[in-house]
Amino acid sequence: MDTRTTRPTPSDREVDWNKNKVLLSKTDTKGTILYANEDFIDVSGYDEFELIGQPHNIIRHPDMPKVIFKFLWDSIKASKNIHVIIKNMSKTGRYYWVITDFKIIADSNGEIVGYFGTRKSVPEDIVVKFIEPLYKKLLHIEEASGMSASEEYLVGFLEERKKTYMEYIDHLIATGKDDKNKVSKGLFSGLFEKKDNPKK
Template sequence: MQNEQENYNITPSNSESKLFGLTYRPTPSDRELEWDRTKVLLSKTDSKGNILYANESFIDVCGYDDFELMDKSHNIIRHPDMPKVIFKIMWEKIQTGEGFHVVMKNMSKTGRYYWVVNDLKTAKDNFGVLTFTGQQKSVHPDLISKIIEPLYRKLLQIQVASGVQSSENYLIGFLEERNMTYTQFIDQLIFTGVDTIQEKDDTIKVSIPKKKGFFSGFFADEKPTAKKK
């Protein structure tokens, strides 16, 4: 079994500290990337998370050229604000062949961040080798600011103070209180905009436009904007 850092896609290897020895990993910016939120960002990786393919929308939004992405770890776009436990759960699920929905804060080549929900699917070739395909779409900003970002911030704080296992223990309790898995929790937020647990007698609710289609609720309710770097 691969070690935890590699398997959970949570820490770049030494070879990823630079891109071709020329460009260092970008410094995170507190500015959000503006992009066409109607686009589907598609990527495919091998069983180790190395990128095999990325569509034009993925390339356009992350800001890397295609030659910079191919055969590089998908965590080239990983944002340091992401708690490691989310990747831990993700890898455990998709390596068993299960689909997985995960909300992620990504980092572009310029250091700006962008939030997506990633629908991950697993496939096997004729030799039984796994590949993973992810379709990323935008998330309603209120879901991020009111529910996802506060949760991820708390998980990261626990991780820094007490380690990944303690962060995972908190997430397990958080989900058990709702009687849900992580994917069920994300699906509920996407489709209803509601976190069923009441805080001070008020249910946290986000107004999500009603649209048809499985991915429709993922879209932010706004007109497309030009990307800025």
């Protein structure tokens, strides 16, 4: 299969993977994959040569609403390290959910030269109860009325809970509940061991 021109057909089956693994990748400022660790490669189903030099959206699942990636890129282009829950698609078409922590890679002058992504599995109950229904609704809004409409919905959804997207994710991970209680900040960051931004 020519991965440069052909996308796999999505499957309703999940990738069978060791969810203790940490999936790592490095991209340039345009999202082109420069490096992926062995676990990232194994779970994606691609060979290393099929990934390196390709846009990161080679593993994007069509179930993902575009507004989540808009939020992602708006944040990292503003020099903000963020974390996002993402549904990815392997070469076989199977899916896998991950919590991804994106960190900025800067040169000695402070200029952004790339991004480093650290991924871990998402608790299944969090996905089924909260994330999947939200993302499906955002996707349906996008299909009917465009991304601006889905962005407005997401803003209203988060305003109702008095949280940012990242605070909302932190709260789900910490409590397993979707309510308006104050988020316990910092709990999500403990899922990731790596703290220093890699340098070019």
